[in-house]
Amino acid sequence: MTAERPDQDLPATVHDDGRYPTTTPLDGVLADQAPTRLPVVPVPSAGDHPALSIQGLAKAFGGKIAVDGISLDVPAGSFYGMVGPNGAGKTTTLSMATGLLRPDFGTALVHGVDVWANPLEAKKMMGILPDGVRLFDRLTGEQLVTYAGLLRGMDRDVVASRVGDLLRALDLGKDTGTLVVDYSAGMTKKIALASALIHAPKVLILDEPFESVDPVSAANIRSILDSYVASGGTVIVSSHVMDLVQRMCDHVAVVSGGRLLAAGTVDEVRGAMSLEDKFVELVGGRNETEGLEWLRTS
């Protein structure tokens, strides 16, 4: 936080009166999805604040420690992957970073704004796709995304035009009038993603965004996210598909047992190995396939 430039603290996408702007980088991204298109919006000066900075986050459920003091900085404009085995504390960490779960210890700052001290301002900058929560699934897909936009106090006409763009970009154009409860698992993921994108956030925090999404839709989502990052946004995804993270992300954090094992650019973390091999080396627990000699067809 620099005293000389206090304006820098204000999130770029939120006007001084707290209302949402009518045009944002995402509009351009969605209107023209060509992934090769060069960013027209300059990458924000990354010097001041990381997009997300968490310090010593910790949470225990009952006597069981789920997250044991995780600190990491996500640079603005990065595509950040968070990987870890099942039960590593990824979802818990992301929930605490996004204001959904109150941490026992630690702080989370989004572009310098404390999520827990100043939740309204922080939530305006974040688009969140939580994992394992229900949706208001008796609404149609179109109604659900509209609802998410209106809840954020956005203008109805802006919401309406963005909902159309988003649903088309996510291949949900045919199902706008279907109740979300009748969607398949992959479609449900996509509609939740649309709800997280509607307000053109500065930081996208996506928990397992590619789970049960078909390859074509996954490719579409990736190109949307790539353009979004190229235009200055920050994406944080959790996943346990290492291959995907290695191809998609430029930064990665490895979490296991509620602790941070490694963090940095993908190349720094993996060194000469593939990310998957490095991950197994860091986390451990790999069994050599012995003792299944009978599992042979001959």
Place this chain on the structure above:
Amino acid sequence: MVAHLVRLKLTLLRNGLKRSPWQLVGLIFGGLYALGILGFLVAGLIALRGAEAELAQTIIVLGGVAALIGWAILPIVLSAADLTLDPARFTTSAIPMPQLLTGLAIGGLLGIPGAATAIAALATVATWSQTVLSALGALLGASIAVFTCIVLSKVVTSATVSLSSSRKFKDASGIIAFIPLMLLGPIFFFVSQGLQDSAAFLPDFARILSWTPLGATWSVGGDLAAGNVGAAVVKLVVALATLALLTWAWKVLLARALVTPAYSGGSSKSSKKLGLFGVFPGTPTGAVAARALTYWFRDPRYGGSLVVIPLLAVLLVFQASQSGNFEILAILGPLTAFLMAWSISADISYDNTAFALHLSTGVSGRADRLGRAWACLILSAPVVVIFAVGPFFFTGSWEWLPMVLGLSTGVLLSGLGLSSVVSARYNVAVPLPGDSPFKKPPGNTAQTLLVQFAGMGVLLLLVIPEIALLIAQSVTGQVLFGWLALAVGAILGGVLFSVGVRLGGRWLDARGPEMLAQLGVNR
């Protein structure tokens, strides 16, 4: 293999109980209740041994037919088919069909309904124990009867599995099943009156039924006791043929179900219609209200409480027409106001973890509270007014109208204010989204009851001024008190409504994440 399936069913029952001690308590109470009814039935059947043979035969055949129909219909209506041994789960384990059928049929016997039916059926052996032959006949008939019940229920559930797994059917049946339950009193009254009127006809009816597949198996013992050996043999053949036919049908349906899993998806629809979202103001409060009102119509858990209201009116009118005293109808308005206002006292619990959207968008607690209360008010205000005014067309005592209107308004507004506070603070056990409104909800039942009772007590305190004016008018007969109640109801109610929305909103702002964490427990 059959033993494996039976053991699997027993293990599933036992593990189901292990999940929480409360479930065990529930089963014990349910079991005691069933045991009480069963005790009556068995005692009655044993007592019938000494009764006139024709009477005994009529009762057993009609009762048996009713049991058979119940086994066929109840699983669909309550969408509560016993899925612990769902055939769809055995698709990948290649079990020979005859063994699968036997295992599933015996598995169907284990559990309260199966065991109760078996015990009651076997009690008919005591009824017909005059001679050894008739006792043996009754035993044979009862055994066939029990398996016919189970196989029939399996046939019906497997035939309708694609229907009953569709969401729309589940939604509708959840609400429709409310109606007979609510109207149990009048239905019972009319049925018993009808039975009294047609008492002479019943033995003939039972005699005819006893030759049909529905009643044949129940009448074998009675015919043998009456010495009609020929008739008994024919009925035994009818009963066995029925069971064989049903088993064959079940086998065919099961074989089909094993290779074609139920498809429950809907057709895709695209529309440019936003429904209520286009009608309400484009503000967070308006959006919450549009969402809540949409849910009142689309979610059977809300629809269930809506359908109760007109049924309540029917029930009260029935009651009044029985006693000839229509004054009681005056409570309809305040009662409806109370039920509607209190129905949103668990609104966030109904959302379950979908509430995360409100939290992640940072919508203010006040907009959340106000939107929900607003939706409920829009829906309930016309109903309450109609139900408050309507009874006076029956009674004609119009001097009480301002009082009843005032009390109804007061209860509705104060109740909505209170509900806004309660639902912001307490997470209570309600059926999960998508579940039948009947389904016993998971979670802390003790806290739920405590919150409900304490909340109603507080509401009673909040409307003390209106109640005091009611007493004043009863004592003095002055209509002035009625007009005062109307003013107090509107003004005090309005104040309490706004206080409730503000207080609830502030609590929600402060404790949103804690609320979400509690909701996540009941998934």
